[in-house]
Amino acid sequence: MDIGVDSGALLIHVFIILFVIKSFFADSENNE
Amino acid sequence: MITDIFYSFIIITFMVFGFSRPYVALAAVLWIDTVKPQNTSFSFLSGKPLSLILTAFFLLTLLVNAKKLRKVNNGAFYILFFGFMLWITLSHLNAEFPLYSAIKYDTAIKTLFILFFIPFTISTKKDFDFVLSILYAASSLFITIGGIKSAMGGGGYGISLIGLQGSGFMYSEGSMLATLAVCLIPLSLYLAHYSFLSNKKIFRYYCYLVVFCALTTQIGTAARTGLVVLAVYVLLHLYYTKKKLKGVAFLMVLAVIGSQFITDNWLKRMESIDQGTTTEKSAVGRIVVWRWALDYVADRPILGGGFYAYLANAGKLDQYGQEGEVVISQGGAKAYHNIYIEVLAETGYGGLLIFLGIIVHTLLLNSKKPNPNDPWSTESSKAIKTFTLLYCAGGMFINVAFYPWIYILYTLSVAKNSISSKQVNEEKESRY
Numbered sequence: 329m330d331i332g333v334d335s336g337a338l339l340i341h342v343f344i345i346l347f348v349i350k351s352f353f354a355d356s357e358n359n360e
Numbered sequence: 361m362i363t364d365i366f367y368s369f370i371i372i373t374f375m376v377f378g379f380s381r382p383y384v385a386l387a388a389v390l391w392i393d394t395v396k397p398q399n400t401s402f403s404f405l406s407g408k409p410l411s412l413i414l415t416a417f418f419l420l421t422l423l424v425n426a427k428k429l430r431k432v433n434n435g436a437f438y439i440l441f442f443g444f445m446l447w448i449t450l451s452h453l454n455a456e457f458p459l460y461s462a463i464k465y466d467t468a469i470k471t472l473f474i475l476f477f478i479p480f481t482i483s484t485k486k487d488f489d490f491v492l493s494i495l496y497a498a499s500s501l502f503i504t505i506g507g508i509k510s511a512m513g514g515g516g517y518g519i520s521l522i523g524l525q526g527s528g529f530m531y532s533e534g535s536m537l538a539t540l541a542v543c544l545i546p547l548s549l550y551l552a553h554y555s556f557l558s559n560k561k562i563f564r565y566y567c568y569l570v571v572f573c574a575l576t577t578q579i580g581t582a583a584r585t586g587l588v589v590l591a592v593y594v595l596l597h598l599y600y601t602k603k604k605l606k607g608v609a610f611l612m613v614l615a616v617i618g619s620q621f622i623t624d625n626w627l628k629r630m631e632s633i634d635q636g637t638t639t640e641k642s643a644v645g646r647i648v649v650w651r652w653a654l655d656y657v658a659d660r661p662i663l664g665g666g667f668y669a670y671l672a673n674a675g676k677l678d679q680y681g682q683e684g685e686v687v688i689s690q691g692g693a694k695a696y697h698n699i700y701i702e703v704l705a706e707t708g709y710g711g712l713l714i715f716l717g718i719i720v721h722t723l724l725l726n727s728k729k730p731n732p733n734d735p736w737s738t739e740s741s742k743a744i745k746t747f748t749l750l751y752c753a754g755g756m757f758i759n760v761a762f763y764p765w766i767y768i769l770y771t772l773s774v775a776k777n778s779i780s781s782k783q784v785n786e787e788k789e790s791r792y
Contacts, residue, residue: 338501344563348494348563349373
């Protein structure tokens with residue numbers, strides 16, 4: 329169970345980090 | 361292996377976007393120092409000096425983009441920050457256990473040095489939100505792991521919810537994880553509703569997931585510190601909410617959700633708060649160490665005993681018990697379990713004064729009169745102030761004075777204050 333949760337949380341983490349970076353730069357480009 | 365590939369992808373992304381933007385490189389350093397993939401990896405990233413690489417990269421971006429850095433006109437910030445760096449250096453040079461002291465000093469001074477640059481690199485609201493979001497996403501990783509495991513019935517007192525038991529990793533300790541979990545609730549609400557990501561549904565749902573996990577983490581860790589911090593949060597939330605009925609409704613929803621996961625073991629552990637100060641060994645042990653620390657620092661009032669000074673209490677704690685209390689008798693040393701006592705014993709009254717100055721200045725920077733034209737400033741101040749107060753409340757029971765959070769909150773507050781002041785000046789100029 330532990331390994332499943334760890335991997336799942338990690339996947340969410342990677343997704344969220346990349347999502348924040350993507351949103352930040354996509355918004356900046358639109359503003360420019 | 362796959363995990364390491366993902367991590368490498370994140371590092372490369374940060375480097376690509378961060379080369380001409382120091383705040384992105386700074387966010388990368390904060391991310392790597394929170395998640396520490398080099399410590400948890402079983403593949404090619406294991407043991408690699410990732411923190412060093414990204415820190416060197418950040419310093420390089422500072423040099424390359426020196427013209428982009430902003431000026432920080434805040435005398436108190438320079439005095440307190442440099443003062444604290446100088447003070448801990450002097451305390452370390454006078455340490456009672458120099459070899460042990462060097463280990464903690466090395467981490468503390470490097471952390472302070474890097475965090476010092478935060479106000480110089482963040483120049484807009486969006487940069488501020490970006491750095492905060494990355495920091496939030498990094499630290500909430502542990503809360504989601506702990507929260508989901510707790511919701512599935514895992515955890516228990518003394519069991520590390522995020523693995524890495526006994527590794528010294530800051531969030532493998534239940535009380536620390538429980539405190540951080542509550543601290544992230546105000547940050548989740550701020551980022552979900554007021555940051556540049558507030559219009560992104562996915563991110564908002566993630567913030568709500570973190571709030572849910574923050575509650576279940578309290579059950580999973582069975583840490584009494586978590587319950588105390590949660591109680592402080594309830595009071596602060598009610599105090600800050602303008603529409604009190606809405607505030608009560610929100611807290612009731614949290615209580616109903618949290619109560620679904622309460623276990624008998626958790627209730628038993630929380631009931632022990634009552635008998636804490638006289639018969640419960642863990643609580644009495646802390647109070648005895650505080651008495652010892654006050655006695656210890658009386659001989660070294662200016663600089664304290666240096667880092668790891670608590671090692672000096674080995675075998676002496678039974679002398680500090682009082683009548684009617686359970687006797688604390690142990691051969692080994694016992695840590696302070698309190699940030700104020702930790703700073704006092706290790707850096708003396710001088711260090712404690714500067715440390716308290718940093719906390720007070722953080723609170724003052726976030727207590728300025730709200731600008732009705734700028735809800736961002738009001739809400740971000742509220743979130744940081746609540747976080748700081750919760751951390752300080754949790755710090756009454758854990759050793760986290762030299763972990764980065766206090767200094768991150770401080771430097772972010774200085775940055776936010778500079779951004780808000782600049783905006784106020786621009787508004788004034790445009791009026792004339």
